[in-house]
Amino acid sequence: MKSSIYTNSKNVFIDAVNPKDYVQLDRVSTIYQSLKNSVKKPLKMILLYGKPGTGKSMFLSKLHQDLSKNQEIHYYMTPILDESEFYRVLAHDLYGFNEKKELNFTQIMKIIQKKESDEIPLILLDEAQLYSDALMEKIRLLSDTRKLKFVIALHKTQTEDLIAKEHFQTRIWESIELKNASIAELKIYIQKKLMKSNCFDSANMFSNKSIKLIYKLTNGNYRDTNKVLYSVFEIYEHYYNQDMSKINLDKISNKIIEMAAIHTGLIDA
Amino acid sequence: MHNIHELEQRWFKYKVKLLLPYIIVITFSIILVITLIFITDSQYKYNSINSNDQDKIINKPIADVEPKKEIKQTIVKKSEEKIIVNEKDTQAAKLTLSPSLDFMKKLKTDSVNSYDNTDVYVSEKFIEEKPKTTKVIKNIKPKKVTSKKINISTRETQNDIQQVIKRFKKNNNPALSLFVAKKYYKLGDYEKAYNFALITNEINNEIEQSWIIFAKSLVKLKKKDLAIRTLTKYIRHSHSGNAKVLLDDIKSGKFK
Structure with missing residues (x-):
């Protein structure tokens, strides 16, 4: 049933961070390998930065999935903005500290320094731009103990660049930038993503022209691409059920791509 | 959705x-x-x-270009002089007829030759400036108005001629102007016959009948010598049999 193909294709592009959906692209794989190598080095902090939608969360998620089998790794997708809560969560996750009382920085430092272990736990902090400067400074001090290793992912904006350059300038030994996809990468990304979910017919519907248009609209941003394509297949699903004469089943129509872009706000119409 | x-x-x-x-x-x-x-x-x-x-x-003939210089002279004198001038010209260039100035003016005032707008303007100006010559022309006019008896047929013919003139103004067809020249000649309006023969000759100087009507009209206008000279020149140029016959008739006095 073609309709279910469109439904399946639509679901492929649901914007959710799932390491299973990770699509291997040459450049992305190289960066990912570089990140994995950096983690093995005796570094205190690794900075992962890039514009929103370039795959930072997916990287952390994938890293967590891949490394969790062999080493202690903790992934915090949502920032813990309260300082005491942050310490308490760390103490609980790293050292099994179960007390519900509040912890301050001195106390967490004591707990960490008491802990003797050959393996240094890896802490992945996503959306780190949301942490306060004070907490970030504490995180830096925690990393200085060399009892913890942090991978911090943050958005690349002018202000956040300042954080990266000034606040952590002396602590970050490795910084990795994630960028939007090129046209060729975007085509591979879309087709691999669809084929991974056995949506071969949908994958074959994308011509170079339609990929070019998607790239023009999304600038190669993975999140925007997912949003547009989810909407594209939603429109196809609608037309398929309501008025099949309006769609070409063999080729993705530019009109529908533009309609999807209007719907998702990428085109201001 | x-x-x-x-x-x-x-x-x-x-x-x-x-x-x-x-x-x-x-x-x-x-x-x-x-x-x-x-x-x-x-x-x-x-x-x-x-x-x-x-x-x-x-x-355009010289007479058309320089009319004012000789306005004060009589029609006869002017026409003679012009034809003489024309004779000189034709020796050097191709053989064409030149009009007498007075006939051209007459032609313009009668709007026969008004196929060119500039001519109309010149004729109006001419009438305003030199009323005397207009009078002279008017004096000649009675010749064409014969008797009241033929008035009815003449009017019809005149109407026909005006129609042909209108057509001629539109397309400048020498066959039409020649037709008009012949008609005027038949009606006894030799001045107009002369002028239309001249216009026909201007358009195409190879038409034998235009020369013949021209010469005949001159004879009728008492310009026998000019007619003989013109025909002689034409015969020299074209060896026309009809022209020779007419020339002989004029010389012998058969054609008056």
Whole structure:
């Protein structure tokens, strides 16, 4: 049933961070390998930065999935903005500290320094731009103990660049930038993503022209691409059920791509 | 689920908005091209009309170009002089008839020769400035008005002639002007016959009948010598049998 193909294709592009959906692209794989190598080095902090939608969360998620089998790794997708809560969560996750009382920085430092272990736990902090400067400074001090290793992912904006350059300038030994996809990468990304979910017919519907248009609209941003394509297949699903004469089943129509872009706000119409 | 209808409308508006500058530019370019073509075409036509006018002016006999110098002279004198001048000209160039000035003026005032607008202007001016010559022409006119008995038929013929003149003004066909010359000759209006023979000759100087009507009209206007000279010259040029017969008739007095 073609309709279910469109439904399946639509679901492929649901914007959710799932390491299973990770699509291997040459450049992305190289960066990912570089990140994995950096983690093995005796570094205190690794900075992962890039514009929103370039795959930072997916990287952390994938890293967590891949490394969790062999080493202690903790992934915090949502920032813990309260300082005491942050310490308490760390103490609980790293050292099994179960007390519900509040912890301050001195106390967490004591707990960490008491802990003797050959393996240094890896802490992945996503959306780190949301942490306060004070907490970030504490995180830096925690990393200085060399009892913890942090991978911090943050958005690349002018202000956040300042954080990266000034606040952590002396602590970050490795910084990795994630960028939007090129046209060729975007085509591979879309087709691999669809084929991974056995949506071969949908994958074959994308011509170079339609990929070019998607790239023009999304600038190669993975999140925007997912949003547009989810909407594209939603429109196809609608037309398929309501008025099949309006769609070409063999080729993705530019009109529908533009309609999807209007719907998702990428085109201001 | 999307509101597809609304989304389609928004997409349509977006496309129109997107393509509007191109549509405007293309439309403007098309209008510009059409305007340029129109202007170029008009200029071409204007230039070609001007060049035709210039040709006409160049082809006009000397009498047409310089009328004022000899206005004070009598019609007879002028016509003689002009024909003499014309004789001189024709020795150097091709053989064409030259009108006598007074006939040309008469022709203009009668609007017979008004196939060229500039001629009409000149004739009006001429009438205003020199009423005396107009009088002289008017004095000659009674010749063509014969008797009241033939008035009815003459009017019909005149109407026919006017129709032909109108047609001639439109297309400048020498066959028409020759027809008019013959008609006037038949009606006894030898001045007009002379003038239309002259106009025919101006357009095409190879038409034998225009020379013959011209010579006959001169004889009728008591210009026998001029007629003989003109015919002699024409015969020398064309070896026309009819012209020779007419010349002999004029000389022998058979044709008066």
